[in-house]
Amino acid sequence: MEFSGTVLETGTDVSTVKEGDRAIGIRNFNCMVEECITDQKDLWQIPEKVSLQEAAVLPITCGTAIFALEHRAHSQPGLAWEGRIVVVGFAGGNIASVPANRLLLKNVSAMGLYCD
Structure with a gap:
C-alpha cells in the first residue's frame, strides 16, 4: 500500500513534487512495481536524512500508530497514561495475549486495532 522512489516526471498541474524529488506515497495496489x-x-517529499527504505514504511505505519494512540487509546497531550493497553496488529509471529485477571488487578483496559 505504500512506496518510495524518485519522481521521474510530473503533469502540468502538479505542484507538490517535481522531477528528481524523492517521494513517498500510498496506493491501494501495485506498490511493488x-x-x-x-x-x-x-x-x-522525503526529508533529506531519511532513506528510501525507511520512508517507504512511513505512511501506513505512522498512520496506524496515530490512529491507535489518538482514536483507540484516546491519548491527550500532557496527560499521564491512564492504564490502557493498545494492541496494534502483527506482521508475523504470535499475537500477544493478556490474561483477563491482569486487567482487573492492574486496573487497565485492553483494546485492539485492526487496519484493513
Missing part, C-alpha cells in the same frame, strides 16, 4: 502513476495528493 518499478514505476507507477499516482495523484499528487497521495505523495509527500
Whole structure:
C-alpha cells in the first residue's frame, strides 16, 4: 500500500513534487512495481536524512500508530497514561495475549486495532 522512489516526471498541474524529488506515497495496489502513476495528493517529499527504505514504511505505519494512540487509546497531550493497553496488529509471529485477571488487578483496559 505504500512506496518510495524518485519522481521521474510530473503533469502540468502538479505542484507538490517535481522531477528528481524523492517521494513517498500510498496506493491501494501495485506498490511493488518499478514505476507507477499516482495523484499528487497521495505523495509527500522525503526529508533529506531519511532513506528510501525507511520512508517507504512511513505512511501506513505512522498512520496506524496515530490512529491507535489518538482514536483507540484516546491519548491527550500532557496527560499521564491512564492504564490502557493498545494492541496494534502483527506482521508475523504470535499475537500477544493478556490474561483477563491482569486487567482487573492492574486496573487497565485492553483494546485492539485492526487496519484493513
